[in-house]
Amino acid sequence: MERKFLKTHEWYCEKCNKIGISDYAQHELGDIVYVELPSVGDPVEAGKAFGNVESVKGVSEVFSPVSGTVAEVNTDLESQPELINQAPYDAWMIKVTPSAPAEGLLSEEEYQKLIAK
Amino acid sequence: MLRTPFYHKLVALGGRMVDFAGYELPVQFEGAGVIAEHNAVRQKAGLFDVSHMGEIWLRGKDAFNTIQNLVTNDITTLKEGGVRYSLLPNENGGVKDDILIYRVGAEEYLIVVNAANMQKDADWIESHLLGNTQFENASAKTSQLALQGPASLQIIREFISETDIPSKYYTFTSTLLENEKILISRTGYTGEDGFELYCANPFAERLFDILMEHGSKYGMIPAGLGARDTLRLEAAMPLYGHEMNEETLCHELGLDFAIKMNKANFIGKKALEENQAQFKRLGIKMIDRGIAREHCPIFDTAGNPIGHVTSGTHCPTLGHAVGMIRVTKDFNDSTLLVEVRNRKLRAEVIPLPFYKRNK
Numbered sequence: 001m002e003r004k005f006l007k008t009h010e011w012y013c014e015k016c017n018k019i020g021i022s023d024y025a026q027h028e029l030g031d032i033v034y035v036e037l038p039s040v041g042d043p044v045e046a047g048k049a050f051g052n053v054e055s056v057k058g059v060s061e062v063f064s065p066v067s068g069t070v071a072e073v074n075t076d077l078e079s080q081p082e083l084i085n086q087a088p089y090d091a092w093m094i095k096v097t098p099s100a101p102a103e104g105l106l107s108e109e110e111y112q113k114l115i116a117k
Numbered sequence: 118m119l120r121t122p123f124y125h126k127l128v129a130l131g132g133r134m135v136d137f138a139g140y141e142l143p144v145q146f147e148g149a150g151v152i153a154e155h156n157a158v159r160q161k162a163g164l165f166d167v168s169h170m171g172e173i174w175l176r177g178k179d180a181f182n183t184i185q186n187l188v189t190n191d192i193t194t195l196k197e198g199g200v201r202y203s204l205l206p207n208e209n210g211g212v213k214d215d216i217l218i219y220r221v222g223a224e225e226y227l228i229v230v231n232a233a234n235m236q237k238d239a240d241w242i243e244s245h246l247l248g249n250t251q252f253e254n255a256s257a258k259t260s261q262l263a264l265q266g267p268a269s270l271q272i273i274r275e276f277i278s279e280t281d282i283p284s285k286y287y288t289f290t291s292t293l294l295e296n297e298k299i300l301i302s303r304t305g306y307t308g309e310d311g312f313e314l315y316c317a318n319p320f321a322e323r324l325f326d327i328l329m330e331h332g333s334k335y336g337m338i339p340a341g342l343g344a345r346d347t348l349r350l351e352a353a354m355p356l357y358g359h360e361m362n363e364e365t366l367c368h369e370l371g372l373d374f375a376i377k378m379n380k381a382n383f384i385g386k387k388a389l390e391e392n393q394a395q396f397k398r399l400g401i402k403m404i405d406r407g408i409a410r411e412h413c414p415i416f417d418t419a420g421n422p423i424g425h426v427t428s429g430t431h432c433p434t435l436g437h438a439v440g441m442i443r444v445t446k447d448f449n450d451s452t453l454l455v456e457v458r459n460r461k462l463r464a465e466v467i468p469l470p471f472y473k474r475n476k
Contacts, residue, residue, distance in 0.1 A: 030145060030343070031152040033431035034408050034438070036458075052458070054408050056151040056430050057144070057343055078406070 003089065004065065004105035006047075007114065011089065012065035012102060018092035021053065021062060024115045026088045029055040035077040035084070037093055042070045044096055046103070051093060053084065065105055068098040121168035122260050122321035130339050138232035140169040143341040154344035155433040158307050162266030163340030164328055167313065168321070171235030171256040173228045179248035180226050184218060187245055187384060189367055191377040195220045200287045200304055203375050204367045205230075205238065206385030210392055212361040212370075214238050217304065219289055227300075231357045245384070260321035264328060265311035265348075267474075268335040273312055275331035277301065286310075295323065306345065308352025308472055351432045353400060353441065353470035359411060360398060360427045360441055369394045369443070371469070396424065396443050400469040401453065405462040409440040409455040416454040416461065423448050426455060432471065439471050440464070 003011045009025035012018075026032065034054040044050045049061035050070075072095035077083060083091040106114065119140045128134065132143030143166070145151050157163045175183055184192055190203035199220050205213045214234040219227035230238040239254045246252055264272060273282055281292040282301065289302040297320040305311040316324050328337075346356070355361055355370060367376055368389055378386065403409060409429040417423050429440025440455070454461040 031150050034406075036407070054431070056347055056433070059408075059410065 003108060004102065005108070005111035006063055006065050006105060008063045010063055010065055012105060013092075014102065016095070017066075017071070017098060018095045019050075019062075019065060020092045021084060021088060022111070022115075023088045025060075026085050029053060029057075029060060031056050032081045032084045035081045035093065037073050037077070038070050040070050040073060044068060044070060044094070053081070062093065064096070066096060066098045066102040067100055068096040071095045071097045119169075121166055122318045123166045123168065123262075123325055126322060126325055127166060127339065132339070132341065135342070137342055138169055140232065142166060142169060143339070145341040145343045146339055149338055149340075151341070151343035151347060152433045154338060154340035155347050157336065157338045158266045158309055158340060158344060158348055159434050160267070161336035162264060162268040162272060162311075162332055163307075163344065164325075164332060164337055165263040165265065165340050165345055166261075167263045168260040169232035170261055171230040171232060171238065171254070172259040172261075172315065173230060173239055173242060174253040174255055175226045175228065175242070175246075176251045176253070177224055177249040179246075179250045180224055183242075183245065183247045183250045184226055184228070185380070185383065186247060187242060188216070188218065189376040189383060189385070190218070191380045192218055192220065197222060198283070198288050198290065200289055200302055202287075204370075204372065205241070206367050206383070206389070207363055208385055208388065209363075210366045210368075210385040210388035211363040212357070212365050212367055213241060213363065215355065215357055215361070215372075219300075219302070221291065233358060258318050259315055260318050260324070261313060261315050262324060262328060263305055263307075263311065263313045264332065264337070265305045265307040265340075266309050266337070268332075268337065269309070269311040272328070272332045272335050272337060273301070275334075276327055283312075294327070295320075297323075299324065306352075306354055307348035308354070308470065309348075309474055346428075347430060347432055350428050350430065350439065350441070351434055351470070351472035355398070355441070356428060360443070365396075365443075366392060366394055369396045369398070369446075371398045394446055397446050397448075398427070398469075399442050399444060400467050400471060401440050401442055401455070401464040402467045402471075403438045403455070403462060403464050404452070405464075407455075407457050407460070407462045408438040409457060409462070409464060413440075414456045415442055415444055416456065417448060417450055418452055418454065420454070423453070434472055439467075441469070
């Protein structure tokens with residue numbers, strides 16, 4: 001699966017239109033215990049928050065890499081938020097129907113450089 | 118930023134260091150994490166660096182009177198080798214700090230204070246010494262480790278002889294380990310059995326190694342500030358700066374066991390007699406999905422604002438989110454609303470503590 005990234009540590013799969021948070025992000029957050037997601041049909045906007053992930057320690061907003069509407073929500077995360085810690089690139093949060101192509105995302109290589117700093 | 122004598126050992130063990138009250142301390146450890154460390158303390162044992170806590174010694178003929186005048190609890194009944202929890206009030210009856218008082222002898226006491234309040238408390242105590250009382254702030258030269266969890270007694274037996282182990286909760290012993298003085302206190306901040314061990318800084322790293330060597334045989338792991346917070350929250354132990362501050366009246370906390378209003382006099386007593394409690398501390402469990410965090414506003418079911426959350430998170434042993442709240446004294450309903458990111462979530466009032474160990 002080819003992924004692109006936001007500087008705010010979300011990943012986006014342009015082929016499958018799924019969004020999640022990066023391995024680096026889950027590691028920084030620690031044990032994730034709660035995920036707050038939008039509903040199917042809700043609009044999302046590139047660069048704007050669409051949900052929250054909460055670890056024991058605190059809350060982080062999750063930003064959308066693309067504009068569009070929510071097509072599907074990964075409801076498994078409601079009862080098993082720890083899936084994000086276990087496999088962040090399988091544990092997608094939402095699937096979107098984009099209204100325009102995503103712009104300005106980082107490639108895998110560029111993202112790895114960013115988090116290496 | 119300050120470092121404790123354990124800094125390099127904690128980093129080597131994978132500690133993720135953060136700023137806490139001016140100290141670089143581990144919030145959690147690589148390969149474990151808050152939940153794993155929390156569970157280790159509930160099921161086996163965990164080892165915490167708590168050297169950031171402050172240690173103040175009061176000695177002399179009037180040390181007893183000095184303390185009686187400064188604290189809400191009564192140390193008349195505190196025996197040699199005993200530890201007592203107390204609030205340290207200000208003149209308005211607000212909370213300057215919550216402390217532990219150790220009676221080493223009739224004329225020698227150790228007062229253990231919170232790191233964030235250490236200098237404030239030291240200045241306050243030093244400016245209220247009565248008669249013949251000698252003051253020593255030993256915070257910078259004292260190290261402290263907390264060994265917590267059901268395996269703690271087995272672990273300490275590996276290197277301390279039975280007669281030198283404090284046998285009851287809230288008692289302590291002073292003994293020698295490898296010819297170095299240590300103080301062993303059967304106290305803690307997790308709701309489990311355990312010990313807090315004090316020593317002089319030069320012996321600190323050796324004490325840490327001894328504990329790690331014997332503790333690891335019983336499944337003990339190092340634990341960080343994250344687990345310390347979830348453990349104390351489950352046990353409903355208040356944390357200064359969250360449940361209380363200088364504006365919180367001592368009798369608004371549900372800690373009346375530590376406030377002896379029939380004691381002849383103490384600083385703040387008059388204010389506490391004259392001012393009724395306006396708030397109280399309660400526990401809540403979320404009914405709706407979501408986590409109530411510190412500062413979240415609280416409303417009664419009619420929508421009237423009644424207070425706020427002072428501590429709250431998802432608790433590993435309980436498996437759900439709980440919180441401690443500060444609400445108006447006359448609130449008596451069994452459900453309420455917590456505002457979390459502009460949504461009002463339902464929660465129910467439940468008794469404190471949230472977790473109590475089987476003895």
